[in-house]
Amino acid sequence: MQLEWLEDFIELARTRSLSRAAQNRCVTHPAFGRRIKALEDWFGVALIERKQPLSLTPAGLLFLEAASHSLGLLNNARAQFQTVGSSRDEPVRIATGRTLASHFFPDWYEGLNQRFGAFPVSLVTSGSQEAIARVSAGEVDLLLIFSSPLTRILLDSDRFDSLVLAREQMVPVSAPDSGGLPRFQIRSGAGASSVPWLAFAPTLALRGVLAQHLAALPQRLALRMSYQADSYESILQMAKRGAGLAWLPHMVVDTALKAGELVLAGGAEMAIGFDISLHRSRSNQAERVMRIWHGLVEDALITGN
Secondary structure, three states: OOHHHHHHHHHHHHHOOHHHHHHHOOOOHHHHHHHHHHHHHHHOOOOEEOOOOOEEOHHHHHHHHHHHHHHHHHHHHHHHOOOHHHHOOOOEEEEEOHHHHHHOHHHHHHHHHHHHOOOOEEEEEOOHHHHHHHHHOOOOOEEEEEOOHHHHHHOOOOOEEEEEEEEEEEEEEEOEOOOOOEOOOOOEOOOOOOEEEEEEOOOOOHHHHHHHHHHHOOOOEOEEEEEEEOOHHHHHHHHHOOOOEEEEEHHHHHHHHHOOOOEEOOOHHHOEEEEEEEEEEOOOOOHHHHHHHHHHHHHHHHHOO
16 A cells, blocks of 8 residues: 555545546556556455435544644654754744634734744634644644534544634624614514525534534524534625625624624523633653644633643
8 A cells, every 4th residue: 555545535535526626646547447446456355335416424533533643643754854953944834714814813923923932934824624634734833613412423532632722703694774773683483484594514613513512492482594614714705795694703793893784683591612722642751733733722721722
């Protein structure tokens, strides 16, 4: 078996497309297919369902975890053999979402520079599942993400250390009507008319947080999904245009609320608290990463986070 086969398979699992994965791996579609078939022959069982949409078999899901873990160990081991001089010039690699990259990371990174001295960072943004896959595969040093049921399932506590950085709220918002009241208000009960709802796509980490909150309410809300997106900013723009009711992180809607473009569409009981968290593979022992991590842990102990 060749190491590149593992990288091929992880890319295929990420894209769920043979043609796109082949393009990203800079090989032809037929050659990529032969490499996946060779991996299956070596493993002795089918790893993918060759139908549309492409999916992993149960054995493929098991192998994906093993492949990600193995590559992570190898990549981290390689990092340990870098010279001390060159490692100081290497950026800390951080995976995060687009919203956190825009609304949280700049101030947080500035604080890190003040706390630990200036250091370079390589920031990559993506959906939550892809970001988790990157830290699992050892492609990045740290994962900055909204905590959710998904992160708790995919980030094994035996392999990853986790740290809460901040507490955030998700609030229901609507464009205002002519009187300044919410154009769309939360309604519940069997006789309530449905309200258009701007929903999260499955790739967004907060989808699970919101789903748990809605399921725990004493009465089911009368919501009718009218729009779904994998971008909080896209949902924000649709809410400002009056397309429906939306739950969004307060950091995303703060400016629009202050400008009167949006108003709160529910009481405090409809706000949902969640964490912004940082995660590190325990196999990653890079000097600078560990110095930052231990410093943040100490800060958390002092502040009681």
